[in-house]
Amino acid sequence: MNKSDDFLSESTNQQPSSEPASNGHALGEEDTHGVSLSAEVRNALSNDEDVQNTAVQNTAVPDLGIQNKSVHRRKKRAQKPNWYLITVAIGVLLGWAFYTFAWPPLYQSIRVFLQPNRAYFEKGLESPVRELYQTCEYLAVLWFFYLGASIGSFFNVLAGRLPEGRGVVFGGSKCPFCQTRLSFRDNIPIFGWLSCKGRCSTCKLPIAPRYLLIELLVGSLFVLIAGRELFSGGANLPNFNVLMYAGIIWTVFYPKWYLIGAFVYHAMFFATLVMLSVADQEKTRFPWRAVAFFGMVFAVIKLVRLDLNFVRWFDWLPLTSLPIGLLGNALITVVLGGVFGGIFGLFAGRLFPPYVQEKSRTHWLQVSFLTGIVFGWQAVLVTGLGAMLLTWLSVILAPVRKKYPSQLFFGILVSTILVHHMFWRQIDSIIKPLVPF
Helix, strand or coil: CCHHHHHHHHHHCCCCCCCCCCCCCCHHHHHHHHHHHHHHHHHHHHHHHHHHHHHHHHHHHHHHHHHHHHHHHHHHHHHCCCHHHHHHHHHHHHHHHHHHHHHHHHHHHHHHHHHHHHHHHHHCCCCCHHHHHHHHHHHHHHHHHHHHHHHHHHHHHHHHHHHCCCCCCCCEEECCCCEECCCCCCCCHHHHHHCCECCCCCCCCCCCHHHHHHHHHHHHHHHHHHHHHCCCCCCCCCCCCCCCCCCHHHHHHHHCCCHHHHHHHHHHHHHHHHHHHHHCHHHHCCHHHHHHHHHHHHHHHHHHHHHHHCCCCCCCCCCCCCHHHHHHHHHHHHHHHHHHHHHHHHHHHHCCCCCCCCHHHHHHEEEEEEEHHHCCCHHHHHHHHHHHHHHHHHHHHHHCCCCCCCHHHHHHHHHHHHHHHHHHHHHHHEEEEEECC
């Protein structure tokens, strides 16, 4: 018997297999190539099946384990209390308790000490009306604070996107690391950052606390401006009849809309200044196109609401209003303020030390331009000279002047404008008698 007979005898004695091999060939097709080739193919097929089984064992089982561990970690984190939110809740409750129960007698004692005769004849509210009164005021302050925080969150987005040329209408906020779109809960001002504990919910990388700080800052500015301008009945506004009945109840719950409009107008202006401050801190140039848009919005509002022109263009000048009506004089006030602010900001930027960046000079010019539109050329002159004086004093005295020139100088300018607004009426009454005409 030759080799072919041996091959035929082996093929007839072999049991045929009904299942195909893993590579798609039937066992009957293997035996057509000889004994040695069939063994090699059979060994390759068996090795291939072992590799596949090993890969399945090595991939499927650990994946299930990782998923179970991640689910367990998420459940554990969900069960763990968030002490950031708990601290905020406790602080809000303690603030309410102090303002409702401790502040009225303390305030009355201060008034007795400062004005004994006037406080002696005044009769305070009785309980529980007094507690209800105080609670309404406290809730109003919280509302103004959170309104400012929400606006600050939006302006923070503008400060990050506009210098890069990105749009702000479409496209939600994303994690700067993993580019995962933030959920609605993560976008809630203040509470979104606190609920995530300052980390992305997906990649767990830290999110800059700048977002939380800007929201807190703008919220505090809204409360400060509301307390000085709205709740006081316009005590800081020049050429304005201060309301006899001031306070949160008389100005908010019995709304004085003209005063509320002035507050919103000025509060939005300071939110814009914070936006420019963020761009200056990030060392990015804020686009002039966006600044021109904000200036146009402020100018149009001031022309529509003529009662917002608390200072006229001819104040501090040996001139009187032109016979062109209120709208014409308001237009001159806005245009003259913007032009004077731009010229003064350009001149002031050239007087900075040489190591100050060009972007800070541009931002100084932009702020002076907007200040002239909102407050008039008189405010540009006072705040600009005051900020320049403080800036050069910081150059001489501050040891960190060369390390943080941009943040230091721009912060001085914004702070000077804020102080001017807090005492706008008093500053105007002091300077007017000094004008020699």
